[in-house]
Amino acid sequence: MIQAQSKLPKLLSFEEFLTWYPENGSRYELLDGEIVEVRPVGSHEEVTSYLIRKIDREIERLKLPWFIPNTCCVKPIDSDENGYISDGIILDRSSLSADPLWKRASTITRGTSARLVIEVVSTNWQDDYAKKLDDYEALGIPEYWIVDYRGLGGRRFIGSPKQPTITVCQWIEGVYQLVQFRKGDRLQSPTFPELNLAVAEIIAFGG
Numbered sequence: 001m002i003q004a005q006s007k008l009p010k011l012l013s014f015e016e017f018l019t020w021y022p023e024n025g026s027r028y029e030l031l032d033g034e035i036v037e038v039r040p041v042g043s044h045e046e047v048t049s050y051l052i053r054k055i056d057r058e059i060e061r062l063k064l065p066w067f068i069p070n071t072c073c074v075k076p077i078d079s080d081e082n083g084y085i086s087d088g089i090i091l092d093r094s095s096l097s098a099d100p101l102w103k104r105a106s107t108i109t110r111g112t113s114a115r116l117v118i119e120v121v122s123t124n125w126q127d128d129y130a131k132k133l134d135d136y137e138a139l140g141i142p143e144y145w146i147v148d149y150r151g152l153g154g155r156r157f158i159g160s161p162k163q164p165t166i167t168v169c170q171w172i173e174g175v176y177q178l179v180q181f182r183k184g185d186r187l188q189s190p191t192f193p194e195l196n197l198a199v200a201e202i203i204a205f206g207g
Contacts, residue, residue, distance in 0.1 A: 014080050018073075018105045027071065030083040031127070038085055041122070043206040047149050048087045048120050050205045051197075055090065055116075058192050065093045066115055073107040074117070076135035083107070084132060087147075088118035090191075111140030111171075116191050121148040129157045133169065137176045143191045144169040144176065149206035164203045 011033030012020065020035070021028060027038040040048070052068055059066050069091060074084045091108070092115055101107035108114060117136055119128040128146050136144045146167040148158060158165040164183060169176035170190045181187050187197040 011081065014075055014083050017083055018101075018107065021105075027085050029085050030081065033081040040087070040120075043149075044087075044120050044122055047147060047202060047206045048118070050202065051118060051120075051145075051147070052088050054195065054197060055088070055192065058195050059090070066090050067093060069106065071106055073105065074114070074136070074139070074141075075101070075107055075109045077109075077138050079135070082135065084135070086117045086132075087120045088116075089114055090116040111136075111142070114139075114141045116143045116145065116189075117141050118145045118147060121146060121150070121152050123152065125153045125157075129153050129167075133176065137169070137171065137174075140171055140174070142171045143189065144171075145189075147202065149203050164199070166199055166202065 012030060012035065014030060017030040017035065029036045029038055056068055068088065071085060072089050072091065074086060074089070076082050091113055095110070095112045096102045099108050099110050099113045101109055102113070119132060121128050125148065133144065133146070146169070148165045148167070151158060151162045151164045153162070153165070155162060158180070166181045166187055168179050168181065168187065168189060179188070181199045183200045183203060185199045187195070187199055189195050
């Protein structure tokens with residue numbers, strides 16, 4: 001997604017970021033103490049909307065105690081200068097009562113509060129493939145999708161030649177195990193094993 005740096009004169013702590021956060025409909029992240037406005041482009045929003053719609057239907061079909069919030073901030077463990085607003089996050093209603101910042105600030109600090117996090121890749125792909133992957137892994141979030149529908153990630157992450165790739169990261173014994181899916185594949189999700197998603201169709205929504 002497109003990001004724009006803030007003009008604030010100093011770096012903020014996470015608590016200062018929560019206090020500052022305006023109710024103006026815009027989305028912001030805290031990255032290394034700097035406020036960044038999140039501005040997704042149209043195709044990015046189309047891909048995100050398609051995935052959220054499909055997953056929401058699956059949650060309803062299975063009658064799971066989960067939901068997809070409009071906005072949720074994820075605070076990394078042992079970090080006071082980062083806070084992420086993902087493109088999509090599935091929360092476990094039964095676990096949120098143990099998360100101290102949820103009621104006050106729509107923020108989770110525990111990996112058990114989430115079932116799945118989705119990041120749709122844009123020009124800031126390094127954050128999705130490295131920084132956020134490490135932080136979501138440290139939190140113990142069970143599953144993380146990196147949806148690189150334009151094949152923007154570096155070759156070390158998606159191979160050569162570069163092509164649209166969806167990376168599904170499953171948390172097993174403290175470490176993410178990565179499986180990649182490309183055009184012609186059907187996405188396989190440990191959290192939603194019966195979810196019927198063709199990678200080509202996801203890519204097409206970003207076309």
